[in-house]
Each structure stands twice: as structure tokens, then as C-alpha cells.
Amino acid sequence: MAPQKKAAAIWLLLFLQSTATVFSERTRDKMYEPILGASCFRRLNGTHQTGCSSTYSGSVGVLHLVNVDADLEFLLNSPPSPPYAPLIRPHLFTRANLLRLKEAGPKIISVVLLINRTDKMKQFSHELNCPNQYSGLKLNRSMSETATCDASGNVANTWNRWGTGLLHEDFPFPIYYIGEDKDIFKLEDCFEKFNNFNYESHALRSLCAVEVKAFMSAAVNSEVCIRRTNFINNLGGSRYCDPMEGRNVYATLYPRNASENVEVNVAGSEKFIIVSCRLDTTSMFDGLGMGAMGSLVGLAILTQVAHMLRLLLPSPGALSDRQRNVLFVVFDGESYDYIGSQRFVYDMEHLAFPSPSTHTAPISLENIEFILDIGALDDVANIKLHTLTSTPLANQLLQQLNRYAKSPRYNFTVNIESNVGYHIPPTSAQSFLRYDPKLPVLILNSVPSNRYYHSIYDDLENVEFTYANASKDYTTLADIGDTANIFNSSALQMGVRNVSSIVAMTLYEILSGKQYQGSLVANPLLADEFFYCFLQSSDCPLFKAASSPNSPAGPQQPPMRYISVQGGSQESSGWTYRMLGYLLSHPQPAVSKENCTQLPLFFFAGLNGTGECRLTTQNYTHALSPAFLIDNYDWRSGDYSTWTESTWSLLSARIFLRPSNVHEITTLSIGIVVFIISFCLIYIISSRWEVLFEDVPASNAA
Amino acid sequence: MDISKAPNPRKLQLCRTYFMTGFALLPFVWAINVCWFCEEAFRKPPYPEQAQIKRYVIYSAIGTLVWTIALISWIIIFQTNRAAWGATADYMSFIIPLGSA
Numbered sequence: 001m002a003p004q005k006k007a008a009a010i011w012l013l014l015f016l017q018s019t020a021t022v023f024s025e026r027t028r029d030k031m032y033e034p035i036l037g038a039s040c041f042r043r044l045n046g047t048h049q050t051g052c053s054s055t056y057s058g059s060v061g062v063l064h065l066v067n068v069d070a071d072l073e074f075l076l077n078s079p080p081s082p083p084y085a086p087l088i089r090p091h092l093f094t095r096a097n098l099l100r101l102k103e104a105g106p107k108i109i110s111v112v113l114l115i116n117r118t119d120k121m122k123q124f125s126h127e128l129n130c131p132n133q134y135s136g137l138k139l140n141r142s143m144s145e146t147a148t149c150d151a152s153g154n155v156a157n158t159w160n161r162w163g164t165g166l167l168h169e170d171f172p173f174p175i176y177y178i179g180e181d182k183d184i185f186k187l188e189d190c191f192e193k194f195n196n197f198n199y200e201s202h203a204l205r206s207l208c209a210v211e212v213k214a215f216m217s218a219a220v221n222s223e224v225c226i227r228r229t230n231f232i233n234n235l236g237g238s239r240y241c242d243p244m245e246g247r248n249v250y251a252t253l254y255p256r257n258a259s260e261n262v263e264v265n266v267a268g269s270e271k272f273i274i275v276s277c278r279l280d281t282t283s284m285f286d287g288l289g290m291g292a293m294g295s296l297v298g299l300a301i302l303t304q305v306a307h308m309l310r311l312l313l314p315s316p317g318a319l320s321d322r323q324r325n326v327l328f329v330v331f332d333g334e335s336y337d338y339i340g341s342q343r344f345v346y347d348m349e350h351l352a353f354p355s356p357s358t359h360t361a362p363i364s365l366e367n368i369e370f371i372l373d374i375g376a377l378d379d380v381a382n383i384k385l386h387t388l389t390s391t392p393l394a395n396q397l398l399q400q401l402n403r404y405a406k407s408p409r410y411n412f413t414v415n416i417e418s419n420v421g422y423h424i425p426p427t428s429a430q431s432f433l434r435y436d437p438k439l440p441v442l443i444l445n446s447v448p449s450n451r452y453y454h455s456i457y458d459d460l461e462n463v464e465f466t467y468a469n470a471s472k473d474y475t476t477l478a479d480i481g482d483t484a485n486i487f488n489s490s491a492l493q494m495g496v497r498n499v500s501s502i503v504a505m506t507l508y509e510i511l512s513g514k515q516y517q518g519s520l521v522a523n524p525l526l527a528d529e530f531f532y533c534f535l536q537s538s539d540c541p542l543f544k545a546a547s548s549p550n551s552p553a554g555p556q557q558p559p560m561r562y563i564s565v566q567g568g569s570q571e572s573s574g575w576t577y578r579m580l581g582y583l584l585s586h587p588q589p590a591v592s593k594e595n596c597t598q599l600p601l602f603f604f605a606g607l608n609g610t611g612e613c614r615l616t617t618q619n620y621t622h623a624l625s626p627a628f629l630i631d632n633y634d635w636r637s638g639d640y641s642t643w644t645e646s647t648w649s650l651l652s653a654r655i656f657l658r659p660s661n662v663h664e665i666t667t668l669s670i671g672i673v674v675f676i677i678s679f680c681l682i683y684i685i686s687s688r689w690e691v692l693f694e695d696v697p698a699s700n701a702a
Numbered sequence: 703m704d705i706s707k708a709p710n711p712r713k714l715q716l717c718r719t720y721f722m723t724g725f726a727l728l729p730f731v732w733a734i735n736v737c738w739f740c741e742e743a744f745r746k747p748p749y750p751e752q753a754q755i756k757r758y759v760i761y762s763a764i765g766t767l768v769w770t771i772a773l774i775s776w777i778i779i780f781q782t783n784r785a786a787w788g789a790t791a792d793y794m795s796f797i798i799p800l801g802s803a
Contacts, residue, residue: 053801056800056801215800215801216801217800217801218801219800219801219802219803220803224788224792224803227789227792228792228798231792231793231798238800240800
């Protein structure tokens with residue numbers, strides 16, 4: 001062959017090859033359409049695994065829109081071309097339906113898609129009827145369930161009567177939540193165009209299907225996956241699961257004295273009133289769930305109480321007893337068997353709180369005067385003060401709370417009643433009571449009315465929050481009538497103001513020994529800024545004021561408040577730390593910016609962003625369950641939280657046209673036939689090579 | 703190495719070495735011995751060393767068979783009971799499957 005021809009042939013080959021690669025990419029892009037959403041994932045405790053996982057290479061199911069129960073019946077009883085992926089609306093995402101899908105098995109139902117069409121939704125909570133059922137206060141050690149909630153009795157008396165408990169079920173298929181309209185339209189459109197007609201021929205034609213990849217590495221329970229992760233033979237170093245861990249945030253009303261030999265000195269005569277609430281929330285889907293009503297209202301009230309007390313009692317000189325102090329604690333991981341508060345009690349028991357690095361004397365449980373725990377305040381106008389037994393302290397506190405709540409001067413319209421006995425809400429206080437039922441613990445909680453507890457829909461609409469954006473000073477106290485033109489009396493900000501003011505005034509009376517006579521109350525503008533930051537955007541005035549002047553603005557999304565694992569974002573504890581630090585700190589005008597670098601001094605941006613040096617009292621403690629610290633811990637003992645989160649490599653979903661079985665078999669058979677023919681052809685060509693290359697001498701070819 | 707070109711005493715020595723090596727828990731060496739010397743032992747016209755080679759080949763074959771049976775039954779027992787044995791089975795494994803018991 002002439003050299004030119006050879007060169008031309010090579011060029012042609014190269015050209016064909018290059019176009020072929022370009023085409024192959026295009027084909028892939030044409031085949032698949034990505035769907036954005038959030039996936040359910042696997043969590044494990046000492047005895048079980050919960051949540052979902054896809055198969056290793058991704059689960060594939062044919063889309064089927066479920067509008068009414070009958071559509072589900074059709075899928076379960078006579079699926080023409082299984083496996084299917086039902087598109088379910090929230091009002092059909094019930095326990096009964098999901099358990100039926102689970103029972104059908106991954107051969108019939110391989111994926112479940114939850115679409116954000118909430119028009120018929122009345123409730124949506126996947127927490128248990130009795131949250132933290134196995135880690136609360138018990139009557140005696142032999143009991144496995146808490147005495148504070150009866151899951152087998154009347155559901156209406158439980159702490160989460162709308163709960164389906166699906167958060168604690170194990171599903172053999174992935175569940176994917178699709179929130180954006182754009183993606184829901186894509187799915188519905190694809191279903192209408194390819195699937196929703198002529199169901200008899202489903203098995204014979206191409207159908208629109210979804211592929212969800214959410215494969216989970218861990219299995220069985222925390223004991224097994226932790227053992228496998230720590231395993232000496234685990235040469236690849238692969239992690240199967242990680243313990244859930246985060247950070248509790250605490251701050252004191254007044255700075256504590258630094259002490260040199262902290263190992264021996266217990267904080268002798270110091271007396272602490274602990275005001276606590278929880279930081280975290282959870283939901284079934286990764287990265288979603290704001291816990292607005294479930295836990296954020298409590299945090300807002302704690303923040304405002306701290307801020308108001310700081311302004312009313314600027315120095316310990318105003319106290320009747322100078323040894324007194326208030327310790328504000330925000331517990332992380334409370335959704336998962338009280339991780340944060342269990343660890344806090346464990347640390348106190350072992351004189352490890354605060355950590356030695358703070359150079360302050362350890363605080364023991366004897367140093368606690370009483371604990372006031374702010375639980376879930378679903379209805380901020382009707383609150384109950386829960387105690388285990390009727391004590392003089394509880395009676396006195398109730399009387400004081402009600403004096404301010406019912407005072408015509410402030411017109412708070414809050415009703416506070418006492419509730420004595422074992423019917424105690426699932427809040428952090430249970431960890432203290434479980435350690436010692438005689439501890440002076442008081443809990444503020446309202447009758448549960450949150451229909452979206454621990455779900456993706458416990459958001460700003462659930463608490464009916466609208467940002468007033470008044471752009472006024474929120475760091476001062478307000479006069480009673482000051483903000484009447486900004487908020488109407490039923491607004492969330494006003495409700496939080498009322499409860500915070502009542503609690504702060506009561507604590508003021510206890511600390512100073514005098515009744516509160518002032519006309520100033522907590523500022524609803526602070527609540528407004530607080531909720532804006534935590535429900536709408538971290539790029540907000542309050543968070544900006546509580547950061548250093550030149551720190552980058554927070555993201556446009558609200559901080560994620562799920563506890564997560566080590567190396568997780570931990571952004572909510574970070575923001576809470578800075579915010580509490582800022583609101584409880586004392587300005588130090590005499591200290592220049594250069595000298596304001598070492599904690600407890602911190603240089604905040606401040607209200608107008610110019611920067612100011614302040615003396616802070618806030619800090620973190622580690623919220624990791626003691627179960628992961630104790631050697632040879634018995635995972636089945638139920639003493640401490642054992643929750644872990646499985647690792648995964650990818651969470652994704654995409655839709656494509658799945659060919660019918662006949663089509664797939666035909667393609668494969670043709671492939672095999674071509675493969676065999678090509679072998680025969682090559683054999684024939686190589687055995688008859690002289691025909692093609694007759695001018696090559698025979699001796700060279702050998 | 704082309705065994706057919708080696709002198710007969712060398713063949714015998716090789717076969718014996720392979721047979722002995724197999725005792726160091728190396729059943730594959732026995733299996734190789736069987737394949738390699740099968741023709742020498744049974745097909746070739748008789749020569750003085752052949753009887754001994756034949757013996758080594760037969761013993762190697764028996765050894766291979768015993769090992770195969772033992773390994774297959776262990777693998778079946780282990781794979782069917784791995785999940786049930788829990789921690790013990792994990793400590794015996796180098797590769798633990800992801801996402802299952």
C-alpha cells in the first residue's frame with residue numbers, strides 16, 4: 001500500500017475514534033437526568049440499624065405516581081413490571097403505607113421518592129410517640145423503657161402523638177426526598193410521557209425509571225460497625241460508622257475566677273443555677289430539618305433570658321449572695337438519647353467539667369442550686385412547670401413565675417401551671433433525673449402540639465415566623481409598649497419575649513432577692529434577628545455582630561442543626577457559641593484591639609461592625625456519648641447513648657429510560673453473537689493472510 | 703524449563719523436591735507436581751526412576767485432593783455461618799463486606 005494511503009487510513013481511524021469518545025459522553029448525558037434531593041441514610045444504635053440503604057451499585061425502580069391509596073394497592077398487588085419506585089406525597093407517607101412497601105420487599109419496591117406536595121398534609125412526624133423512649137428517667141434499673149411516657153397506652157398522652165416512629169425503622173430500599181418543583185415536574189413529566197398508559201404492555205416497553213445511589217457501609221448495630229472500624233485487620237483503614245458527636249455550648253452570667261491547682265479544688269462554695277435547653281434537631285433526610293418549633297423556640301428563650309439577666313444584673317455586686325452564678329448550657333445531640341446532657345452529667349460526676357484547659361475549678365453536682373430546663377414550647381402561651389415531686393422550691397418558683405406572667409402591668413398573657421409526677425417531657429433534664437431523681441430539676445414545657453416534630457416540615461411556616469427586619473438596636477431591653485407597632489401580639493417574637501421576660505424576671509428575683517419593678521422587658525427584636533439567622537440565612541446581622549469584624553459572611557442558608565459526626569459542619573454550635581458569647585459578654589473599652597486576642601477576651605464586630613473588645617464567658621464541652629469512652633462498654637446495657645452514623649460514598653439520584661427485559665436480552669444476545677463472529681472472522685483472516693498480503697515474502701511473516 | 707530434555711535422575715530429584723515442598727502447607731505445589739509429572743509417570747515408556755516418580759505423583763494427587771476437600775468444606779462452613787459467628791468471624795476475616803452483617 002502506498003504510504004499516503006496508509007497515512008490517510010490512520011487519520012481516518014483517529015478521527016473516528018475521537019468522534020466516538022465525544023459521542024459516548026453525550027450519550028451518557030442524554031441517557032440520564034440528575035434529580036436533586038436529600039436522601040435518608042442509616043443510623044445505628046447498640047442493638048439495631050435504622051434508616052435506609054440502596055444496593056451497592058444503586059437501586060433502580062420504575063416511576064409510579066401515587067395520588068391515592070388505590071395506586072399503592074395496584075403496585076403492591078399486580079405490578080406489571082417490577083421493581084417500582086412510587087412517588088409519594090407527604091400525606092400518604094404514613095406508617096401503615098411505608099410498612100406495607102417494606103413488606104413487599106426490594107423485588108417489588110426498590111426505591112421510594114417523597115415529593116414536596118404538601119397540599120393535603122395535616123401532620124408529618126417520624127419520631128417515636130415517646131422520643132428517647134429508652135434513655136429517660138426509669139423507676140428502677142431493670143426497666144428498659146422510661147417511666148415518663150407510656151408508648152403502649154393511649155397515644156394522646158404521649159409526648160409526640162403524631163409520631164409514626166419511621167425514623168427508627170430499617171428500610172431495605174432508599175428513600176429520597178425531592179423538594180424543588182423543577183425536579184418534581186421532571187419526574188411527573190417523565191412518568192406521564194412513558195409510563196402512565198397501557199399498563200399491560202409495561203413489561204414489553206421502555207419505562208421511565210429512577211436510580212438512587214445511597215449505599216451504606218455499616219450494618220447490624222453500633223457494636224459491630226465500631227468493632228469493624230477499629231479492627232486490626234482492617235488494612236484499608238475503611239470506616240464503617242462514626243459515633244454521633246458535637247459540642248455543647250455553655251456560658252456563665254459572670255466570669256469565674258481562674259484557679260491554679262484545678263485538679264484538687266472543687267468549686268467549693270460556688271452555687272450555680274443551671275438554665276438549659278437543647279441545640280440540635282433531626283429529620284429523616286440528610287441536611288434537612290430546622291426543628292423550628294421542636295427545639296429552636298427553647299434556644300431563643302434561653303438566649304433572651306441570658307441576655308436580659310446580663311443587662312439587669314451587670315455585676316455580681318447586685319446579688320444577695322456573691323457566690324451565686326448562672327450557668328447557661330445548650331446541649332447537642334439530645335435527639336439521640338440525650339448525648340450532650342448524658343455526657344455533661346458524666347463529666348460532672350467525674351469532676352471533668354469544665355475541662356482543665358479553662359483553668360477554673362471543676363463544678364460538681366453539689367454545686368448546683370437548681371436546674372431550670374427549657375423544653376419544647378409548642379404553645380408559648382400555655383406552659384407547664386414539671387417537677388418529679390412537689391418541693392418548696394418548685395412551689396416558690398411557680399408562684400414567682402405566675403406573679404410576672406399574670407401581672408397586669410406587663411400583660412404577658414402567659415398561663416403557667418404546675419405538673420408534678422412522672423409525666424415528664426423528653427428533655428435534657430431527664431439525664432439529670434436519671435442520674436439522681438432527687439436533683440432539684442424543674443422543666444418548662446408546654447402541652448405538645450407540634451405536628452411536625454423532628455421532620456423536614458418543622459420550619460418557619462410551622463412557627464409562622466415573618467422577619468420584621470426593623471434594623472434597630474436589638475441589644476438593649478425594650479419598654480413594654482415599644483415594639484407594638486412592629487409585631488402584633490400573637491407573633492412568635494412576642495411570645496418568645498413574654499416567656500423570656502417572665503423567666504428572666506423570676507431569676508432576677510431569686511438572684512437579687514428583690515422583686516423586679518422595672519418596665520423593661522426582653523427585646524422582641526432580638527428574637528426576630530435570632531429566628532432570621534437560624535431559620536432563613538446565616539448571613540444575618542446578629543451572627544455578623546457576634547463574629548470578628550473581618551470574618552467572612554455566613555452562608556445564605558440557615559445553619560444545619562443535626563448533631564452529625566466528627567468532622568461534620570458543627571455550624572450551629574459555632575454560631576450559638578459566638579452569639580451567647582457576644583450577648584453575655586462585658587465590654588472592655590480600655591483594652592485595645594491588639595491586646596484583645598486571647599480568650600476570655602474576644603474582639604467582636606459588634607452591632608455596627610466597628611469592632612469592640614469584650615470579656616466573654618462562653619465555652620464548648622464535648623458532646624460524645626460516654627459509651628465511646630468507657631472500656632469494654634456493654635452496648636446492650638442501655639446506660640448511655642450508642643448512636644452512630646453509617647459512612648457512605650455517594651448520595652445521588654437520576655432518571656433514565658429503562659429498556660424492557662426483552663430489549664435487554666436481545667441487546668446482550670446480539671453482542672455475544674457479534675463477539676463470536678468476530679473471532680471466527682479473525683481466525684479466517686489470519687489463516688488466509690496470503691490472500692491479503694501476497695507481496696510479503698513467506699520467510700518474513702514467520 | 704522443558705522437562706522432556708532433562709535427564710531422568712534430574713526429573714526424579716525435581717519431583718521429590720516438589721513433593722517435599724508441598725508439606726510446607728503449600729498444596730498448590732503438589733497440584734503443580736501432579737500436572738507436571740503426570741505424563742512422565744504414566745505415559746512415558748518405563749525407565750528406572752519412573753516407579754518413584756509415579757509414587758510421588760500419586761501422593762501429591764492425594765494431598766491435593768485432601769486439601770481441596772478441606773478448603774471447600776471450610777469455605778462453605780465459614781461463609782454460611784460468618785454472620786452468626788459475629789465477632790469471632792470478623793477476627794478471622796481480612797475483608798469484611800460493606801453494608802451487611
